[in-house]
Amino acid sequence: MTIQFYQQLIQVLNQGAAVVATVTRVRGSVPREQGAKMIICEDGRTFNTIGGGAGEAKVIQQAKEVLKTGEKQWVEIDLSGAPERETQGVCGGLMQVLLERWSGEKAIALAEKILAHLQIGQSIVLITSFEDQIPYILTSEYPIPSSDQIFIETLQPPPTLLIVGAGHVGEQLAKIADFIGFKIVIQDSRLEFTHAERFPPNSIIYNQSIFKVLEQLKGYNNLYIALVTRGYQYDIEALKCILNFKFSYQYIGMIGSKKRIKMVYKNLEKSGISSQQLEEIHAPIGLEIGALTPEEIAISIGAELIQVYRKSKSYVNNVQDTE
Template sequence: MLNFYQKLAKSLKQNPVVLATVTSTKGSVPREVGAKMLISADGKTYGTIGGGAGEAKVYQQALEILQTGEKKFVEIDLTGTPATQGVCGGTMLVWLELWTESENLNLVNQIIDILTSGRLRGAQCQRRSLAIVTPFNTDAKPYLETTNTSSLPQLKNHALIETLLPPPTLLIMGAGHIGFYLAQVAKIAGFEIIVHDERSDFATPERFPDASLVLTQAINLITEILEKIPNLYVALVTRGYVQDLEALQMLSNLQLQYIGMVGSEKRVRTVYKNLQLNPEFIQQIYAPIGLDIGALTPEEIAVSICAELIKVRRGGTGTSLSAKM
């Protein structure tokens, strides 16, 4: 979400943009409610509402709106009937609206500020958030309002309400080979990246350009930083079980969405044997970390870890999609 609005702000400074937003879905479709794509006056796009013929239809409608300024819904039929080209099995409704620098840039900048500062508002951010409201009529414009509603987009009073939440943060503890590749893969998957390693020659901004923070302090000195970060995921990919023990002692006092630890089964058992922590906390640990995809290289292990992060975040099963056929 943050990357999209940053791109939208940059585009608005150059050209008017049509913002396409999925507002409702039925059946099997490629994207969820709230998925967005922008189409600028120079024909460039960013984001996706699912690709294929449906997205092509939206693109063509957007080019017309760039000329007329008319807001409209576009229905995407993916039922696979003779009259359609999509075969996903469902339908999507997409709202198209013209955004310009003069009308909307200030709102976009506010959204970017909310999403950026929200990383440091801690638990308070989770209780009381701001949402962008998109009315579905020709006169009203999108606006912000305070909300205590679900983090999922909702339709209410003929408008789409989307809570503005910062992206999930992944703390990578260990700046070795796996951590190096995991930072790149997880960034692509939408995670904000923090890297920690007391070895300052490994943990550097130059080596981890995708990281928002690179920490080299002793483990006991970073607790205060981590306490302020909501929606925190942790991957322990340290160089040894001694570092794992230190990290787990510190992390046991934090609220985490996920914690995984790299290592062989023997290393994991050794860590658990030496831990003197609440058994409930130990049961939360995914160890050995990652999904079983036969990963061997650091690059493959990074993909395996990121797959498990997505599974936990989105509530997946981790089984092959073909097994459900």
């Protein structure tokens, strides 16, 4: 996701110039969404993807020219399969990709500034114009230019996954969720299960009560919660706190058999939790793929997280007409 992209871009720029390719417009069926990015280096290495195949090959070829000239380019990728058009695929749609060379101290400083905002959970608006050498962050000092060839892009910080329970499933889920781009937060009172080396780098680990953890997370706008505790009594404790806490979250899921889930729900209803609140819970957690091992269960949960994330994600990116 976005943080990993800019971390990689900073590493590349410290070695030399690179082209950033960004999908700025899509129509019909295409392999990547608006805002998808990849990096093309001077030595031919690439990072990330804007869809692969012949269309991406065309972008890489054009990037070589951009690296030489420094002049931005729009690349049209035709995936319609229409016989009368130059075609790079048969997905059915069209993609427009912006190519721009990033190089030097100013580009590194911009990438570092973008990364700093994202790492503290702040969204930013990035303006790319053919009239400027490199993009810039939208502020009152630097407003949107009056140009008909600009790309306005909102960069969002990654979603956060709170994993309640640091056992075998929690450990594997942290790895899977980190791999697909989530910021990881772990809550478990057991010190013997919360050693930092069990979890991905930069994971935030709490041994405090769930209430104290939620107090730390109440400012997060893109929060996901997975309950993978060691027993139903811990589910009840956590859910009573979560469902009565005044904050927003995108997803909440709970591990367990149908019997365990029924026991938890019955207890929660007695404590005053409404049936409407219970309907928000994904239980049993994860997509049904027949998962049995901690690793398989983690993958099923990760798949459900992706499903919910992609359904709820609304792209506020916009590109002005360049034709």
